Amino acid sequence: MSDDVSSGVPRLVVFGSVNMDLVAYVDRMPGGGETFTGTDFRQVPGGKGANQAVAAARAGARVAFLGAVGDDAFGQELRANLEADGIDVTGLRTVPGVSGVAHIVVEGDGGNRIIVVPGANGEVDGVPETDRGSLVGADALLLQLELPMEAVTAGARLGRAMGVPVYLTPAPAQDLPDALLADVDVLVPNQHEAAAITGHDEPDAALAALLERVPEVLLTLGEDGALHGRRGEEPVRVPARKVRAVDTTAAGDTYCGSFAVARAEGRSPREAMEFAAAAAAISVGRHGASSSMAPRGEVEALLRG
Incomplete structure (x- = not known):
């Protein structure tokens, strides 16, 4: 029996994107053709996959990351950032060319607009045979849509074949093939x-429609909290914690990673949503993506308080 199993520590695998976030802060969004002076700039490791991996690691899970970076300076920094949180990056490949980049503009109210340039993420076509061992006995596989659709579909198929619960964050939004769902x-x-x-x-109508295609849905609603549903059960709604948001980048990824860890620990959907809501509340009060995520002890202190 592995140490993780015997200690009860959840073990998650994230197959997804890793980007360098180039973040400009502005009082308001410029219009078309307008040049506007920003208030701040930050360079922060991100990418939806990497964000979920960091969130899960800080929530208390052992995490393995599968994906790709370029052979540029960003690639080295992105790898080091994941390693700093104890994430296993054995399956993070280095490919010729540039790493993924996200250009993010954050408004004064914390809202954002994001342009993702895939770079090395676009070269991923599936989970290599040599990395599939990381899925053996895993508690969850987390997927997003910043990798090519064929890679995500192959990852989900592999997770199902290996008996690992598959989570999918369908972002950026696009048509979802039945073969994936x-x-x-x-x-x-x-x-x-x-x-x-x-x-x-309308969230309740959307939830009902989604449950016709997948057995379980966690619908995040920003400042309105989140809505959870499983087939044959009454939906569960948990409000968001009221905080002053300064940057909502990666709030959804924080929520997803934290929720997956709490569920792997055996918490009910409501308990997991409350844990995830606390983690997300902390993250939106700070700048950046992975840099905004709190360690488990801080999240639990907020829950107690």
């Missing part, structure tokens, strides 16, 4: 992604 256990969209997939702006 057939292997997804938990779909984790935000309200905009859910509306794009289902055509329903």
